[in-house]
Amino acid sequence: MRDVSIIGVGMTPVGEHYETSLRRLALQAVRAAFADSGTTGAAALFVGNALGGQLSKQEHLGALLADYAGMTGVEAARVDAGEASGGAALRQGYIAVASGAVDRAVVVGVEQVTDQTQETRLAAMLGLTDREHEGAQGVVPAAIGGLLMRRYLHEYGVALESFEGFSINAHANGARNPNAMYRNTLEPGHFARAPMVADPVNLFDIAPEGDGAAAVILAPTEYARDWVPLPVRIAGSALATDALPLHDRSSLLTLAAVKLAVGRALEQAGVGINDIDLIELHDAFTVLAALQLEMVGLAAPGEGWKLAAEGAISLDGRAPISTFGGLKSRGNPFGATGVYQAVEVALQVRGQAGANQVPGARRGLALNLGGAGATAAAHVLERLE
Amino acid sequence: MEVTPYTFSGLGEVYSYTVIQSAPEGFESYAPYVVAIVKLDEGPMVTAQLTDVDPSEVEIGMRVEMVTRKLRAEGESGIIIYGYKFRPCLARSMAKS
Numbered sequence: 217m218r219d220v221s222i223i224g225v226g227m228t229p230v231g232e233h234y235e236t237s238l239r240r241l242a243l244q245a246v247r248a249a250f251a252d253s254g255t256t257g258a259a260a261l262f263v264g265n266a267l268g269g270q271l272s273k274q275e276h277l278g279a280l281l282a283d284y285a286g287m288t289g290v291e292a293a294r295v296d297a298g299e300a301s302g303g304a305a306l307r308q309g310y311i312a313v314a315s316g317a318v319d320r321a322v323v324v325g326v327e328q329v330t331d332q333t334q335e336t337r338l339a340a341m342l343g344l345t346d347r348e349h350e351g352a353q354g355v356v357p358a359a360i361g362g363l364l365m366r367r368y369l370h371e372y373g374v375a376l377e378s379f380e381g382f383s384i385n386a387h388a389n390g391a392r393n394p395n396a397m398y399r400n401t402l403e404p405g406h407f408a409r410a411p412m413v414a415d416p417v418n419l420f421d422i423a424p425e426g427d428g429a430a431a432v433i434l435a436p437t438e439y440a441r442d443w444v445p446l447p448v449r450i451a452g453s454a455l456a457t458d459a460l461p462l463h464d465r466s467s468l469l470t471l472a473a474v475k476l477a478v479g480r481a482l483e484q485a486g487v488g489i490n491d492i493d494l495i496e497l498h499d500a501f502t503v504l505a506a507l508q509l510e511m512v513g514l515a516a517p518g519e520g521w522k523l524a525a526e527g528a529i530s531l532d533g534r535a536p537i538s539t540f541g542g543l544k545s546r547g548n549p550f551g552a553t554g555v556y557q558a559v560e561v562a563l564q565v566r567g568q569a570g571a572n573q574v575p576g577a578r579r580g581l582a583l584n585l586g587g588a589g590a591t592a593a594a595h596v597l598e599r600l601e
Numbered sequence: 602m603e604v605t606p607y608t609f610s611g612l613g614e615v616y617s618y619t620v621i622q623s624a625p626e627g628f629e630s631y632a633p634y635v636v637a638i639v640k641l642d643e644g645p646m647v648t649a650q651l652t653d654v655d656p657s658e659v660e661i662g663m664r665v666e667m668v669t670r671k672l673r674a675e676g677e678s679g680i681i682i683y684g685y686k687f688r689p690c691l692a693r694s695m696a697k698s
Contacts, residue, residue, distance in 0.1 A: 335625055336626055349648060354673070355648055356625055366617045415619055
């Protein structure tokens with residue numbers, strides 16, 4: 217296997233892009249990534265997308281977007297792993313370049329979901345759950361978050377307001393990020409009084425659904441420096457799965473796929489979790505953020521929320537997360553999320569995160585989940601010294 | 602692999618639950634509705650709506666039993682989709698099997 221690096225990154229702001237179609241969002245991100253890399257063209261395009269078939273009524277995104285991006289003729293396909301589609305597409309791009317089958321690959325995550333009524337969008341989102349055993353009962357993704365959080369509060373005897381630190385941190389960071397969907401800050405004390413969405417998950421807990429696209433250009437590390445001064449090495453890449461319906465997990469509060477994927481990615485990188493300077497994790501709900509911190513080994517079971525309460529997750533803390541706002545403030549563009557995370561970690565380790573910079577960051581983890589961890593895609597990205 | 606049909610008693614208890622405020626298309630008439638993970642007395646868990654109950658009365662550990670109910674009406678012709686839901690156990694079926 218060849219060593220692989222990211223030589224270009226690009227993204228659009230996350231938001232309500234009513235005026236911009238799915239294909240135009242993707243094009244903007246791909247063009248920005250090529251411009252960042254100073255290169256043109258690639259041999260393959262991998263598209264991460266979750267809901268295009270249902271909400272844009274558009275399937276077959278590989279050929280469509282390759283042609284639209286001026287890459288007509290290249291190998292191209294869409295990768296679907298629910299909300300982890302972006303991370304899964306990055307994994308496929310990594311494998312393609314690492315194997316030697318492809319010399320340069322583009323990975324784009326794209327989602328266009330807001331140009332719909334909420335009822336239509338929610339109905340499409342039922343397909344992100346086990347449609348026959350969860351979706352058929354009206355179990356929207358927010359309900360998955362609610363079921364997890366209720367059990368967490370019950371088993372560990374934690375109060376709802378203990379989770380506010382995750383949302384306060386996300387919004388503090390997102391407020392500095394021009395690409396974030398909601399740039400307001402959140403004052404302490406307001407979290408626990410927000411209107412309920414899927415009790416105990418409330419409006420200040422759940423990440424907002426947004427449109428957006430992000431892209432990265434991958435190349436063999438051996439040649440990466442010929443093209444760009446600051447390649448970002450993919451030191452570890454892994455993807456693992458778990459039962460899709462929550463009720464079939466061996467333990468509700470154990471995200472087995474996160475343990476597997478992060479374990480493998482760290483092992484490949486030859487580092488431990490304490491060598492990671494920041495994590496872009498999948499904070500679709502605060503309870504998911506707490507559970508991920510527990511699964512990667514930064515907190516004991518039932519204590520992930522303490523890192524937020526203690527301020528350890530802030531930009532200058534010992535375990536910075538959601539450094540550009542995370543899903544909560546930057547926004548949740550479903551199948552594009554995993555590529556946004558990779559772009560954000562790349563900017564951090566390149567030292568180009570601006571007002572969101574984690575001091576001295578040289579290695580970060582991108583952790584993208586589908587559902588509540590039915591898919592977990594983990595990538596360790598580091599500055600190429 | 603051998604697959605053997607098995608019939609559950611339909612009895613169990615609430616393992617976790619949530620109350621959905623914003624309903625997807627087809628479920629609007631139920632909002633707000635309660636969804637629970639039910640731990641069946643035989644061991645496995647299942648996700649289902651709770652019915653015939655006030656959301657404020659639901660708690661973890663509550664005894665429930667399976668019933669057949671309308672899940673939603675589909676499309677303009679309103680074809681009714683039936684399925685399972687759970688309700689609080691009636692007194693005669695409270696006993697754990």
